[in-house]
Amino acid sequence: MEFKNYEAHANLTDKLTFLMKFIESPTQVGSITPSSRFLAEKMVRPIDWDQVKAVAELGAGTGAFTNYINALKSPNCKVAVFEKDEEMRDQLYNLYPWESIYLKLKNSLNILDTMPLS
Numbered sequence: 001m002e003f004k005n006y007e008a009h010a011n012l013t014d015k016l017t018f019l020m021k022f023i024e025s026p027t028q029v030g031s032i033t034p035s036s037r038f039l040a041e042k043m044v045r046p047i048d049w050d051q052v053k054a055v056a057e058l059g060a061g062t063g064a065f066t067n068y069i070n071a072l073k074s075p076n077c078k079v080a081v082f083e084k085d086e087e088m089r090d091q092l093y094n095l096y097p098w099e100s101i102y103l104k105l106k107n108s109l110n111i112l113d114t115m116p117l118s
Helices: 012-024 037-044 064-072 086-095
Strands: 054-058 078-082 101-105
Touching (some): 012 086
Parallel strands (some): 054 078
16 A cells, blocks of 8 residues: 655645635635544445445545545555646646546546546
8 A cells, every 4th residue: 555645745834725715715625634543544444445336536635635535445446536726736647647548638527538447
């Protein structure tokens, strides 16, 4: 199980960026700070990842959950990561450019058409 150095990523600059995004568009950003690695781990660890064939992460933000999903998923699990904000999407794409994860997804409106289930 390999985890990115999330602490190095979730630095003060990321937190300030997240806060500014919230101030600019509070109806589009759900929080004033990124999710912590502790929250992400608590939420994804109980999942039986050997049974998961596909997962969608909506509103990936700075990648707290993305990091754990990548570390815990099986090699055959397909992952779609959605993030509306272009700057955050680009940052995620640079941090997590795995072949099985599609990070350039902006809109989850047609999620069933987007999910790589086959």
